Amino acid sequence: MGLKYNILATSEAGGRRGRIDLPHRRVETPVFMPVGTAGTVKAVAQDVLEALGAEIILGNTYHLYLRPGHEAIRRMGGLHRFMSWPRALLTDSGGFQVFSLSELRKVTEEGVSFRSHLDGSSHFFTPEHSMEVQIALGADICMAFDECTEYPAERSRAEESLRLTMKWARQSLEHFKTHGGEVVWGEELGGRKQSLFGIVQGGMYRDLRRECAERLVEMEFDGYAIGGLSVGEPRELTMEMIAEVLTILPATKPRYVMGVGYPEEIELYARMGVDMMDCVLPTRAARHGLLFTSEGRLNIKGARYAEDQGPPDQSCNCMVCRRYTRAYLRHLMQAGEALAGTLNTIHNLAYYLGIMERVRRDLTTEGGVG
């Protein structure tokens, strides 16, 4: 068995209070997933992530494939054991990072050839290879290999990109069906299996999005993601695409919007019926001194915080807001201290995870049984 998804309550707006039973963790949804690119959520130790209530985090296939290598991770018992993270993990397909980070990439029908951003070495990713790597890493949830359509994109370009994504989705699924049971922890966890999600692309064309979603649903993935959003388009368009696709995806399976977003966005999408989201924003912004608070964004480097003895966020009860002042966090940034990144990240993650906790509570209270 891969995942099991149960709806506990639903709202009129389409929001779902649910639960995804994964091999390593039962995850309460809607859920925000912190990004742990290279086997670490940057600057935060695993016990702190646990204390923050993170139930599932991301690993990036592209990064881990290049360093330390997926075969090495498999030999060491998979990514959970390698990074000592006993809760749930999701890996992306590697596609997005190949497009955004690597050099001299070339896309063909077969896959993508590229050069490593680390050492310039040559690599070739196919849907089958992405699956192999993800099976070696052993996350609870894997993602089909897709091509993320850029924005803006002409219709003909979006169509071509979509055709490739659907072809690769079929190949991904085929390979996964044959080899998905080979994950290193399968036996240890009573024969449980990894799950595979398909990714809906289609640029900003509603009909292409519909078509892609319908085809993927026919293929019967364990869950469905909406990709290619938050790539520069106006937010109304993001919401329109999500709303369109949600009408097609089956209610019985988890829905994941990739790479979003700002606090107000993740709340909005969760209330619309999105179950899972991830984004580097809270962690990356934290390292640059940008804090998300109940009163809006706060650039902690500002001189006006030099002697501000209030907590980063008056309404926050996280371990950083309980102990440290704005003045101290500002000082750490000014002094270039590593602790700045750590404390800022902890607060931002607490803030993001807190939003989802509140939405889950609301959905439970408002909602009828689904």
Add this chain to the structure above:
Amino acid sequence: MGLKYNILATSEAGGRRGRIDLPHRRVETPVFMPVGTAGTVKAVAQDVLEALGAEIILGNTYHLYLRPGHEAIRRMGGLHRFMSWPRALLTDSGGFQVFSLSELRKVTEEGVSFRSHLDGSSHFFTPEHSMEVQIALGADICMAFDECTEYPAERSRAEESLRLTMKWARQSLEHFKTHGGEVVWGEELGGRKQSLFGIVQGGMYRDLRRECAERLVEMEFDGYAIGGLSVGEPRELTMEMIAEVLTILPATKPRYVMGVGYPEEIELYARMGVDMMDCVLPTRAARHGLLFTSEGRLNIKGARYAEDQGPPDQSCNCMVCRRYTRAYLRHLMQAGEALAGTLNTIHNLAYYLGIMERVRRDLTTEGGVG
């Protein structure tokens, strides 16, 4: 009242199992004090330091004076409150950093003029000013302003340096006696006061060290430090100087050797009768991937650890050794991840603090009542 020092047990070799009652903490000695240069033990959060059992840490007067500024820290309630560290603090005099970090420094009878390593601004430190800054920071223990004699130094140079150090010690004490009661937390802690330690210099000349120690003892400081060691001299010489000075310092007051050392050194000196030590070595080395273990030093970046699934130190029970593998720590270093510095530092501090814990246990068991 400043500090109160009690000896609980002594050993034949001169070792003392003691207890220093400070305004913010009763510190068990011998003790190792992690260095928290700019109001943070680099890469480690305060709750982790508490969990590690750190009872007293250092702040650097030079760094905090330049940024965020001692007056700002005083206005915010002192360094304890600013950095949210409720346990004991010690500040150095600023002298050592002026010599090692600042530019265009010039020493006169009155003090030291220098340019900031941060922005090139001009500053002038006198013994009185060092005291003012340290009173503003509000550590439990302050250090007299001294000149650290370089190594090697001609006898005439060491004599001249010593003369200045003793003159400045007298001025430091005088100023401290008049203003030491002005610390910001004095009233809150029932009228308790900061303590002031004198610093024994004298280069590598036994008779100069003796003379300096005798004069400082006459002045009646709250404790005595031995400075100007670990500046490049052979270890036998370090030990000889410490042994010489220890015979002169009064048994009833704490003895502090500044800026040492390697694990085997701090154990050795603690067993000889040194009560307090500090060093950047465990924290700085950690950030470069050097771990101290029960089996010696280990450069975690080594390729041979790439798939080593053992803990950093088999015999260590710290939070890092309980959870993470050598392979994972190596990966974090390779990937330049911030977590590398954090986890390596936590282990090294646990190792250093563990040595002192063991020495204290031994001294209690072996020792008769002092």
